[in-house]
Amino acid sequence: MAEAIMQQTLSGWGGMNSEVCDMFRPEKRRALSELIQCKHSDSLIARGLGRSYGDTAVNGGSAVVDTTRLDRxxxxxxxxxxxxxxxxxxxxxxxxxxxxxxxxxxxxxxxxxxxxxxxxxxxxxxxxxxxxxxxxxxxxxxxxxxxxxxxxxxxxxxxxxxxxxxxxxxxxxxxxxxxxxxxxxxESAYITADYTQCTHLDSALEAMAATDENYQYSVAWVDCLAKGKNLGRSVLMQGNHTPAAELSGTHAAAPFAVKGGLPKMVPFNCPSFVLNPLSIQAFNTVFYAAHGTCTGKIVDYDQYFYPLDAVNHWNRLYGKSGFAQFQATLPFESKAGLVTILERLAKSRRASFLAVLKTFGEQNPGLLSHPMKGYTLTLDVPNRPGLTLFLHELDKILLDHGGRLYLAKDAVATPETIAAMYPRLDEFRAIQKRLDPKGVLSSSMARRLGLVG
Amino acid sequence: MNNEFNYSVVILGSTSGIVRATAHAYAEAGYALVLAARDDEENKILAADIRVRYGVTCHALHFDGADAASHPKFVTDCEAALGTNPTGLILGFGYMAEQEKAQRDVTEVQAMVDVNLTGAISILERFAAVFEERGSGFMGVLSSVAGERGKQSNYIYGATKAGLTCYLEGLRVRLFKANVTVTTIQPGFVDTKMTYGLPLPGPLVATPEQAGRAIFKAVSKGQDEAYVLFFWRYIMLIIKAIPRWQFKKMSM
Incomplete structure (x- = not known):
């Protein structure tokens, strides 16, 4: 039996640039081989739960294969x-x-x-x-x-x-x-976390450099609206898995049990004025104040790793026009680039809450794999007029300082930018071409950025 | 897992989305399972999934609903795999040909009758005999709301399901005396391959997980009939109450 098709308007998690795609959702593994031989469309791309922010798993006018039923x-x-x-x-x-x-x-x-x-x-x-x-x-x-x-x-x-x-x-x-x-x-479902307030970017970076090696997990929340002497003020959140012996009371009796609540839900797109520089500044101020330096706090894994998962469709907070996520990674020696980007963000008042900063370790051999040794800064930028130009400006600062964007987040970069950031793109294209000589695999992102030859 | 009573269930037609979710509900409750389907490759994947997720015994056996001659051997194969006869069974296989194709091509009609009626009755009678003799057991059988009222869009398929529902009614009466329950399940719309891409109103469509849990619950309670979402009972009451002179003017 032929696979059922559903015509659907798809976008990435950021909700920008929706396109109509022919979606398939096979329930048997064999159906994938039939689909990839492309009897239905010009090209296809696989899609999972649609959490990439841009057009990675969108294929406008062509086929998208939802793999979520092949989950055995x-x-x-x-x-x-x-x-x-x-x-x-x-x-x-x-x-x-x-x-x-x-x-x-x-x-x-x-x-x-x-x-x-x-x-x-x-x-x-x-x-x-x-x-x-x-x-x-x-x-x-x-x-x-x-x-x-x-x-x-x-x-x-x-x-x-x-x-x-x-x-x-x-x-x-x-x-x-x-x-x-x-x-x-x-040994448990818990993380022992230490929180450190840092009044300025410099103190945050120093604290990371000095203490990250003691923690398996480390990330800093950054207030991207803070300027001047407060530039990059942050709360550093570092943690390790809690050993069973350090749990007490009910936690000790059931180290893997976590009380689950029903997820809250953003039922529809909020009007875009809900998140504005004032409301975000208020949030940031409260968040900063609420997280004084404290050590040894035991939190469950859901709270520690997935605070946003507690709200279904949190992306709808940004309203119908959606948002872009900007993730910039810079080598350690390019701290000046990081400062320039933070200054530009603070000045523009475009940044949203929940900007995070962390350090990356060594790069792996993945040809288009994003992380490289250095700093990485991630934040949401609501889609307001001028967004693309603004992001291109940031991309340029990033390029000038030897940094790179992350494809899973990107929605607006140009082919030239990405080619300059990923020097092994040609190697990737050659392997891609060898595996897919007829150009069956494609996506809106692949076409936008010229990722396939 | 909690299986102190050594409950077990045979799941026929395990490769469909609703039935897969039903099997998961049984596995979660600690039942040992036999998954039975024609597609051995998929069936083995599904059985592995259940073993990894729930840590229960789960066998994959070949089964072809339309091949009635193979059914007596299938019953003994189940007994051999489980070491005992199963506590109960779920029947979820079926075949739906395209209505217009079936109108033109009698082999499609025959195929639906062979699977949905002859095949179902054949295997249910084999297990009915086993359960009746033992004096216990449960049977949960997926029929269809399409069997409640003949609609222009799928009345040939509906006719086979109407026959199945009628058969189950009688089987229930017979097995009641032997302490065996028979539950007729009319799933309504469930978000699987069968409904994918159809323009259905979201609130009428259940997830497979909802369907699986609802079926497990209804069969465990020994309900005579079950819908996945409660309001289907009322939808079907209304649809059944529409007078024929009016029904024939409707484009359903």
Missing amino acids: MLGFDPDEGLLECEAGVSLADIIDVFLPRGYFVPVTPGTKFVTVGGAIANDVHGKNHHVDGTFCEFVESFTLLIPSGEVLTCSRDENEDVFWATAGGVGLTGIILTARIRLMAV
């Missing part, structure tokens, strides 16, 4: 902590099943509603990048369906070039079918 777990080796599962399995699902058995996802972005396939294709990172690296560091191998219908097993020993082209390759090398992931053993 295939095997688990408790000695190695090795999980084999299909690409549509979400990190939330993995946590639900394995946290009670003493395992956590080894790397997680700020939402658990991403699929394993998406985590590989964007080579996602988390608050532990400075010690553990990206998600793909924990992927032993995956199987990749390529347009010829062939299934490649990719690992560091087998099809290694395809492995590192697919890690961060935004879905353009094929459809990931299954992956083997090393989970991380933990």
